[in-house]
Amino acid sequence: MNHLPLIIKREYFTKVKNKSFIVMTFLSPLIMIALFAVVAYLSQLNNDKERTISILDDTGYLEEVFQNTEFTTYTNLNGLSLDDAIALVKEKEDYGLLYIGKASSLDDVSGNVKFYSEESPSLSVISGLELQIEKRLKEKKLELDGVSLAQIEASQTDIEIGQESFEGEKSSKIDNVVKLAFGGAAGYLLFMFIVIYGNMIMRSVIEEKTSRIIEVIISSVKPIQLMMGKIIGTSLAGITQFVIWVILGGVLLVVVSAIFGIDLTQVQTPQQEMMNQAMQADGTQAMAENLITAISNLPLTNLIIAFLFFFIGGYLLYSSLYAAIGAAVDNETDTQQFMLPILMPLILAVYVGVFTVIEDPHGTISTVFSFIPFTSPVVMLMRIPFGVPLWQQGLSLLLLIGTFIFAVWFAAKIYRVGILMYGKKPTYKELFKWLKY
Amino acid sequence: MNDLLVANSVSKSFGDFKALNQVSIAVPKGSIFGLLGPNGAGKTTLIRIINQITMPDEGAVLLDGQPLKPEHVRDIGYLPEERGLYKSMKVGEQCLYLAQLKGLTKTEAKARLKYWFDKLEIGDWWNKKIQELSKGQAQKIQFIVTVLHQPKLLIFDEPFSGFDPINANLIKDEILQLRDEGATVIFSTHRMESVEELCDHIALIHKSNKVLDGKLNDIKRQYKTNTFEVGLESLDRAKVISEIQDKFEVLPATFRNLNDDIKLNIKINEQTSPNDLLSFLTSKAQVHHFVEVIPSASDIFIQTVKNNQ
Numbered sequence: 001m002n003h004l005p006l007i008i009k010r011e012y013f014t015k016v017k018n019k020s021f022i023v024m025t026f027l028s029p030l031i032m033i034a035l036f037a038v039v040a041y042l043s044q045l046n047n048d049k050e051r052t053i054s055i056l057d058d059t060g061y062l063e064e065v066f067q068n069t070e071f072t073t074y075t076n077l078n079g080l081s082l083d084d085a086i087a088l089v090k091e092k093e094d095y096g097l098l099y100i101g102k103a104s105s106l107d108d109v110s111g112n113v114k115f116y117s118e119e120s121p122s123l124s125v126i127s128g129l130e131l132q133i134e135k136r137l138k139e140k141k142l143e144l145d146g147v148s149l150a151q152i153e154a155s156q157t158d159i160e161i162g163q164e165s166f167e168g169e170k171s172s173k174i175d176n177v178v179k180l181a182f183g184g185a186a187g188y189l190l191f192m193f194i195v196i197y198g199n200m201i202m203r204s205v206i207e208e209k210t211s212r213i214i215e216v217i218i219s220s221v222k223p224i225q226l227m228m229g230k231i232i233g234t235s236l237a238g239i240t241q242f243v244i245w246v247i248l249g250g251v252l253l254v255v256v257s258a259i260f261g262i263d264l265t266q267v268q269t270p271q272q273e274m275m276n277q278a279m280q281a282d283g284t285q286a287m288a289e290n291l292i293t294a295i296s297n298l299p300l301t302n303l304i305i306a307f308l309f310f311f312i313g314g315y316l317l318y319s320s321l322y323a324a325i326g327a328a329v330d331n332e333t334d335t336q337q338f339m340l341p342i343l344m345p346l347i348l349a350v351y352v353g354v355f356t357v358i359e360d361p362h363g364t365i366s367t368v369f370s371f372i373p374f375t376s377p378v379v380m381l382m383r384i385p386f387g388v389p390l391w392q393q394g395l396s397l398l399l400l401i402g403t404f405i406f407a408v409w410f411a412a413k414i415y416r417v418g419i420l421m422y423g424k425k426p427t428y429k430e431l432f433k434w435l436k437y
Numbered sequence: 438m439n440d441l442l443v444a445n446s447v448s449k450s451f452g453d454f455k456a457l458n459q460v461s462i463a464v465p466k467g468s469i470f471g472l473l474g475p476n477g478a479g480k481t482t483l484i485r486i487i488n489q490i491t492m493p494d495e496g497a498v499l500l501d502g503q504p505l506k507p508e509h510v511r512d513i514g515y516l517p518e519e520r521g522l523y524k525s526m527k528v529g530e531q532c533l534y535l536a537q538l539k540g541l542t543k544t545e546a547k548a549r550l551k552y553w554f555d556k557l558e559i560g561d562w563w564n565k566k567i568q569e570l571s572k573g574q575a576q577k578i579q580f581i582v583t584v585l586h587q588p589k590l591l592i593f594d595e596p597f598s599g600f601d602p603i604n605a606n607l608i609k610d611e612i613l614q615l616r617d618e619g620a621t622v623i624f625s626t627h628r629m630e631s632v633e634e635l636c637d638h639i640a641l642i643h644k645s646n647k648v649l650d651g652k653l654n655d656i657k658r659q660y661k662t663n664t665f666e667v668g669l670e671s672l673d674r675a676k677v678i679s680e681i682q683d684k685f686e687v688l689p690a691t692f693r694n695l696n697d698d699i700k701l702n703i704k705i706n707e708q709t710s711p712n713d714l715l716s717f718l719t720s721k722a723q724v725h726h727f728v729e730v731i732p733s734a735s736d737i738f739i740q741t742v743k744n745n746q
Contacts, residue, residue, distance in 0.1 A: 003538055010534055014526065212521030216582070219488040219515040220538040222507075420490070433452050 003221045004229050011204070011233025016240060025241050029249040037256045051095035053125075056085045058102045059109060065136045086116055096121055098129060106141050109133075165387075178294040179385035180358055182303065186381040187353045190311050191346060197238040197315075198322035198342075201230055202335065205326030205419070214419045223416040224408075231319045298385055306384050306393055313400040314377025317407050318342065324411035327418030328426050349375035353382040361386035371396050373403035410435070441466045441590055441621040442487065447496035449482055456482040458645040459496070464590075464623060464638070469616055471636035471653070471734075472625040475742055478642045480625050481518065484592055487623075488515050500590065511540040514588035518595045518625075520579055522567045529563040532582055539586040546585065553581045557607075572599050580608055584615060591615060592623045597631065609635065629735035639734070641741055648745050653734070660732040660740070662704060665714060666690050668726030669699040677722050684717065694726055702730065 015021055052073045055066060066074040075094070077085045082099060089097040096117030103109045113133065115121055142152055163175075205227075208214045217226060325338040352369045360366060361383050370380040370388070376396045380388070417434040418426070426434075442464040449457040457479045464470040474480045485491045487498055489505055498505045500512060523531055529550070536546035554560045557577055567575055576599045584591060593612070597605040612635065616622055624635060632639065632653075639656065641649035649656065667690075671677045678699060681687055686704040694700070699722070705714050711729065718724050732740075 006534070006537055014523070018525075208523075211524050212519045213523055215490070215517040215519055216515070216521075216535065216579075217538065218490055219513070219517070220510055220535070420485075 002225075004225055004232075007221065007226060007229025008233040008236070011230050012236050015200070015204075015234060015237035021237070021241070025244050026248065029245050029252055032249060033252040033256055036253070051125075052092070053129075054085065054089045054092075054094050054097045055100075056080060056082065056097060057100045059100050059112075061103075061106065061109065061140055062100060062133060062136055065132055089116070090118070093118075095125075100133075106137055106144070109137060174291060175294040176386075178291065179298065179361075180382075182298060183357065183382035183385045184353070186303075186307050186311075186384075187350065187378040190314055190377055190381060191350050193238065193242075193311075194315055194318045194346060195343075197234055198319045200238070201234045201319050202322040202326035203332065204230055204234065205323050205415075206329065206332060206335075209327070209330060209419055218419065223419065224412040227320070227323050227412060227415050228408075231316065231323060235315065235319070299387060302390075302393075303384055307381060309397055310377040310381050310400070313397065313404055317373065317377075317400065317404045318346070320404070320408045320411040324414040324418070327411075327415040328421075328431060329418075345372075345374035346378070349378035353379050357382045357386075362388075367392070371399060373400045376400055439465055441501060442623070443499040444483070444487070445497050445499070447483065447486060447493045447498065449479075449486065449491065449493050455645050457486075457493070457642075460642065460645075460647045461496075462640045462647065462650065464621055466621055467616065467619060468637040469612070469622040469624055469635050471632045471639035472623055472642070473627075473632065473639055473734075473738060474642035476627075479645045480642055481594065483642065484515070484517075484594060484623070484625065487590075487592065488513060511586060512589045513592065514539075514583040514586065514590070515592045516579060516583040516594060516596055518598075522575060522578060522582075524568040525566055527563070528565050528567060528570070528578055531567065532578065532585070535582045536585050539588075541586050549585050549587075550581070553585065557581070573601060573604055576600055577604070577608075580611070584611075588620065590621050590623065592625075594625045595627070596624070597626070597628065629733065629738060632734045636734075641738065643742055643745050646745075649737070649741050656737060657731055660737050662730065662732075663706070664688075664702050664704045664730040665711065666692060666726065666728045666730050667699075667701050667703055667718060667724065668692070668694050668696070669701070669718065669722040670696055670725055671699065671722035674699055680721060681718075685714070692726070696725060698725060700726075 050071050050073065052075060053066075054075045054077050055062070056077045057063070068074055077088065077097070080088065082101075085097055085099070096115055099114045099116060100109065101112035101114070103112050115126060115129070139149065139152055143149065208217070321342050325335055325342070328338065329335050349369065352365065352375060356363060356365045356369070357379065366379060366383055369375045370383050370392070377400065380393065380396050384393070413435050414431060440463040442462075444460060444462045446459045446461050447457055448455070448459055460479070460483060462470075462472075462483075472480050472483070482491065486493050487505075489507070489510065500509050503509075526534075532550050533543060533546050536550070537543060541549070551560075554563065559574070559577060562570065562574070562578070567578070570578070580596070583593075591612075596608060596612070600608060609631070612622060612624075622635075624632075626632060636653055638651065639649070639653050640647055651659075669677065678687070678701070681701065681703065688702040688704075690700045690702040692700060703714065705711070715724070715727060718727070
């Protein structure tokens, strides 16, 4: 008798109809968006704050360096003494006074620049000013050596190394960023999914034990059917929740930005503004174009298919272990000692993904970890955007499936024995003994 | 084939611990079979094997002459000792779910549930959650769920725990009615008075071994000691007692009676018939009370367990 659909249906509907689940599903995106809106709003407020910075330049080297921008106004106090200037700035309640003391030569300037202000100035303002001064002084020095400004300008070259594989596949730096973003998102999503819904499965197994219904149920169905039904039902509930989050989040994001008139793409902080000013902003348009080509350069079909397989495989592997833990213990506080061995490889996978794959997606460490079943889903998902040979993906998937089958067998054994054991917290040794019952 | 369920030399070990050692039982069709034994004797393990929750290491279990197979789940209704229901699920939904797990269709289950809910007058519980019910009320639901799919074999492990005397009686009557309608019942309990009341057959398991098995009446006959409980009235108590003591083995007896008379347990040997004893007694004193002492299930239980220590 196949009761799996019935069990899945019950698990799904009890999860979905649960009050706290409903509240979480609808409240989380609201909270997220509200938080985002507040942050955006606040940073906009910050943007609107105009600051005036007074300049007292006793050297004359830095004329016309500081150009007013939307939010920052520079006033020139040349001719005043330092004390007068400070008094004046204080009285005007300016943001601060940038003082460049007398210097005999260009080289001496560096030690003589000071910033006076009421409160300690923000780091970004200071570094912005530093950048601008450095740039001007460099130009001045070059001029002294007989290089004209026009020559300096002409000497600026923008290099972008075009990358191409031996097979003629083109890529660029931005490509790599996009690949990282895709891989990272996929890996992290899997990690979150496992932790959140794995726990949910575990709790639901414990609930059946504490309510003592388990023996009634397994006199009708096989424990492994119950376990698989639980895993699948809970996962479907999880997917439902995720989809609602994405849709609701997307809609809310649009609505909120429309209402508050916040152009979310244009939220720019003063520091970015100043940096751009100093460093010659990259062509934003060119960047957007690059981005689109970069995304279209991704092995999308491969990515999607691999994502499905590794996601499902990895999730099922871990959730069956969660179910086994739930069966082995009586209450949630006892789960801690068994959680660690599950979380360790997961966290390791994320670290390997973040630190090694970025550095060298096809290096030894990344490759090895993308084969080890417990880390492979996360690491392989992060590697795939960089192009992984199909045989590697296949082998890794095969290993994953093999381990998954073993894990289900193992979990089912523990589950079968554990659900009927009450009272004491089992040790690892006892768990091992259960395998032989 | 008169036995619905037959277990043939069933053994089961958990690690080094032998939970069942070559246990055989035969449960006749339409009987109430008492499965008795001290705590930890192995009853629950045997019941779980019958329910295919655990597999035996050795031996076989036959239901209706066939080795147990997954389809037999429909033919068995099991009320475990460790029982419960999903606390946050509604009564109706839960009953439907559990009934469907036993192979009923939804419409079948609904119709039968209506019958039982009307019979036990609990129709208004349908939309309540289990956690809103009292323990006894939840037990009623549990009982309905157990018998709903009209199984051939019903297994009750301590069915009366959690019930007040009125509801316990109600459930007892339901069990008897189910038996009369043709169901076979395995009944495991520590309450010997309900064994006395309900069981036709018993088996006693002690320390993983079956130590006693048979019809309750046969067993009682086996265990009887030809002892009679008598109550006599006489003016000269001491003389009468000594005269009886000369002829028979006598022990003091306690029972409730209206007169403050001589109360004795008198054991007779094989050659003496009860009538001989009675006529001897009537010749000596006024007889108010004359009953053969039949060992109670409780006595048999305690004695057997002690003998097998």
